[in-house]
Amino acid sequence: MNVTRFIPYAILIALIIFGGYQFKQHHDTKAAFNKLDSKYTALKNNSKQQVSSDATNFLKAFYNYEGRPKKESINGLTTKKLQDTLFQTYDQLGKEYKMPKGLEYKSEIKNTTIYHARDEYDSKAKVLATFDxxxxxxxxxxxxxTLAEIQLKLQDGKWIVTGYKTLNNVSDYEGS
Structure with missing residues (x-):
């Protein structure tokens, strides 16, 4: 039996196996890179500054108004579900109660500070806010x-408020 006849076949089989291994290795590496790249993008977009800015924009839109608060003022800053939750009382009052003529009502916030529980977020954040x-x-x-807990999620490169509640004191904060 001549072994030299089988050497080209053995080399061909070894190349096919090695090529398959390299292909799988490349595929796994690319998948791991894509996962890390999306995580990096999320971390890059969820810096303290971005979360603070979007949380502060929500607070200003929600609390700064004259007359009555308007649901439209927080469009694009919160989820629809949170808007409905926050404005259900106002919607009900609007049907039952008319504002007296001559009553000038204005709401605003000042001295807003956002405290972060962690330095980095994946795609969700929970912050403590204080404001006058x-x-x-x-x-x-x-x-x-006022003390408030704000929950946010990263959606299309922007932090959207998904949960909001005022707190009686800082020990009620559920952040980590």
């Missing part, structure tokens, strides 16, 4: 310090 809520009724101002 200033209510002016017929020229008379009343202000109060």
């Amino acid at each position: 809520s200033v209510i002016t009724i017929n020229g008379k101002k009343s202000d109060a310090k």
Whole structure:
């Protein structure tokens, strides 16, 4: 039996096996790279500054108004579900209660600070916000310090508010 006849076949089989191994290795490496690249993109877009900015924009849109708050003011900043939750009381009041003529009502916030539980987020964030809520009724101002927990998720490169609640004190904050 002549072994030299089988050497080209053995080399061909070895090349096919090695090529298949290289193809699988390339495929696995590319999949791992894509996963890391999407995670990197998320981390790059969810810096403290971006989360703080989007959370602050939500607070300003929600609390700064004259007369009555408007659901449209937070369009694009929150999920539809959260909008419905936040405005269900106002929607009900709007049907049952008319604002008296001559009543000037203004709401605004000042001194907003966003505290981060962690330095980095994957695609979700939870922050603690403090701000001064200033209510002016017929020229008379009343202000109060407010604590709030804001939950956000990264959606199309922007942080969208998915959950919001005011807190009685900082120990009620559920962030990590």
